[in-house]
Amino acid sequence: MSGLLPDDPPEFHSAEALFQHYADLRARTQAAARSSVIAMTARRPRPAPVEAPPLAPAAPAGTASFSHAAPLDPRHSFAQFCAGDSNRMAHAAALALVQRPETARAYSPLYLHSRPGLGKTHLLQAIAGEAGSVALYLTAERLMYGCLLAAKERKIEAYHQALRAADVLLIDDVQQIAAPLARNTLGTVLNAMSDAGKHVVLGASVPPDELEGFDGWQRSRLSAGLVLEILPPEPETRLAILAQNCAARGAEGKASPEVLALIAGLPGLSGRDLEAALTRVVAHAEITGAPLGLADAEAMLGDLARGRRPEPVRLDDILRLITRHYGISRADLLSQRRTANLVRPRQIAMYLAKTLTLRSLPEIGRRFGGRDHTTVLHAVRKLTGLVESDAEIATEVRRLEIELREGRA
Incomplete structure (x- = not known):
């Protein structure tokens, strides 16, 4: 196709x-x-097709x-x-x-x-x-x-x-x-x-x-x-989700704007996570009869950020981060072109794909423009050597790894 x-x-x-x-x-x-x-x-001949009746x-x-x-x-x-x-x-x-x-x-x-x-x-x-x-x-x-x-x-x-x-x-x-x-x-x-x-x-x-x-x-x-x-919601959309959930529950006034902003600012939360956080805040207000203060909200919700298991890194996350970080298009990254501004980002992307995902070399090669698995293996070995010998490249790769692990791709 x-x-x-x-x-x-x-x-x-x-x-x-x-x-x-x-x-x-x-x-x-x-x-x-x-x-x-x-x-x-083609290897399994079948009778000539018969026109199907209307559905x-x-x-x-x-x-x-x-x-x-x-x-x-x-x-x-x-x-x-x-x-x-x-x-x-x-x-x-x-x-x-x-x-x-x-x-x-x-x-x-x-x-x-x-x-x-x-x-x-x-x-x-x-x-x-x-x-x-x-x-x-x-x-x-x-x-x-x-x-x-x-x-x-x-x-x-x-x-x-x-x-x-x-x-x-x-x-x-x-x-x-x-x-x-x-x-x-x-x-x-x-x-x-x-x-x-x-x-x-x-x-x-x-x-x-x-x-x-x-x-x-x-x-x-x-x-x-x-x-x-569909990407993780930006802060403005998170606030809109929270406000809409408050209205749907009839819970206006049970969560202050400051507490809603706190929830919206928690890193890596999905829409479902936002609803769970809001449920805690609203439940506290309904049980105690008073809205939760900002300091108490920080203590109550802290585990949502600390205790969340990180989402697995996906190949799409890597491609999106690499193209944004190096200012290149995905089409160029996946192309067969070998210009200087593409070779290193492509090698780094393949290295990250091998080290941060469970994808096999053939799978990675297929996603990178239909390349052979030996090409991916060469890129991974090349980057592994550079990370071990070049401090500047090692720092750059580690920063990219952190962004991916924290869901900031």
């Missing part, structure tokens, strides 16, 4: 600009996907037992989602899907990824809630269970048809799809829905290229539409 999507996508400042950029991708993606399927199945408006009889949607949290609505710089494009794309579905078809599947607690599930459920009965929202666990039950009853095709019957199919926690049958089902249904002009929305904790257990074709198919990352 190389060449369909840019390595370093341009910035968009409106949903309209996003639609314009991705308008032609769907046709190109479908053509590439079909050619991939032909290439993959049924509802799930076929006998499938209800394994196609139930996951329940929606009523709090997960667009009205209660706080949009900021960290999530603005993901929010705009999700909202456009329900407000302008015809236009939004240009970037299906919509793939949202982020670390836990940053709003993926909120947006997926908001889409499902707005779309109503034409939407089907499933977690990875429910998808796998449905596949297992359908296989046991020998109704896999009926299960596929039940999934395809939705106008909007939403699958959450894609990275947890461990069963090969479920992964194949997702790919098959995604193709059918794309051909039918329907929408697929996916949520995951990692980008498509980092999905474990998925083969190259499956990864490229999942990334064939629009892939957007």
